[in-house]
Each structure stands twice: as C-alpha cells, then as structure tokens.
Amino acid sequence: MKKRTFDQEYKIQAVELCLEGDQSIAQVAKELGLAYNTLHRWVKEYKESNGTSFVGSGNIKPQNQEIIELRRRNQELKEELAILKKALGIFTRNQK
Structure with a gap:
C-alpha cells in the first residue's frame, strides 16, 4: 500500500478542525480517514511551532x-x- 502524503494546507485545515471545532482529534481523524496518531502528531507539531509547521514537503x-x-x-x-x-x-x- 502506497503511503499517502498531504500538503501543508490540508494538514493545517485538519488541525484547525480539532482546535477550533467541537470535535475531538479522534472524531476528526475518523471523519477525514486519518489514523488518530497521525492527526495527533500534526496537532502537536502545530502547537509546538506556533503555526509554522508543515513547511515544504511537510518535514523541513x-x-x-x-x-x-x-x-x-x-x-x-x-x-x-x-x-x-x-x-x-x-x-x-x-x-x-
């Protein structure tokens, strides 16, 4: 199975759904078809970097x-x- 990649905009939108909405990370992950751990990591990275996460390929x-x-x-x-x-x-x- 090929590993899916997501662009910066998609990741930020997913994270903002968790942070600004009424839904939990688990609910948003299920809705978007993502693994809970993936979305949880994105949220953590987003919080730690003050919104400057996911630059370039998502890692740099x-x-x-x-x-x-x-x-x-x-x-x-x-x-x-x-x-x-x-x-x-x-x-x-x-x-x-």
Missing part, C-alpha cells in the same frame, strides 16, 4: 531549509575554489 522547518541551502552553497564554493587553484597552477607553470 525554515531553519533546517536554510542549513540545507547554506551547505549546498558551501559545496559549490569549495568546487569553485578547487577549479581556481588548478587554473592558477596551470598559468604559473606556463609563465616559467
């Missing part, structure tokens, strides 16, 4: 996304530096 938080981008940029700069060092070596050899 803004600070983690920034770290990923910085690491990628760092790798690009390392590769660029290696190329420049090789070019410098070639040019200095040709001038002798």
Whole structure:
C-alpha cells in the first residue's frame, strides 16, 4: 500500500478542525480517514511551532531549509575554489 502524503494546507485545515471545532482529534481523524496518531502528531507539531509547521514537503522547518541551502552553497564554493587553484597552477607553470 502506497503511503499517502498531504500538503501543508490540508494538514493545517485538519488541525484547525480539532482546535477550533467541537470535535475531538479522534472524531476528526475518523471523519477525514486519518489514523488518530497521525492527526495527533500534526496537532502537536502545530502547537509546538506556533503555526509554522508543515513547511515544504511537510518535514523541513525554515531553519533546517536554510542549513540545507547554506551547505549546498558551501559545496559549490569549495568546487569553485578547487577549479581556481588548478587554473592558477596551470598559468604559473606556463609563465616559467
């Protein structure tokens, strides 16, 4: 059975049904066809992050996304530096 994925908007709407409505997490989960534990985890994450949960694929938080981008940029700069060092070596050899 393929694992279902849900976008940020769907998760937030499901969580808000639990928090703002008269229904319990169990009732909302049953209504939406979700496992109780899944919806309970979404509610917990939503409360802990003050509403900034479920960014990107649903798992990456803004600070983690920034770290990923910085690491990628760092790798690009390392590769660029290696190329420049090789070019410098070639040019200095040709001038002798």
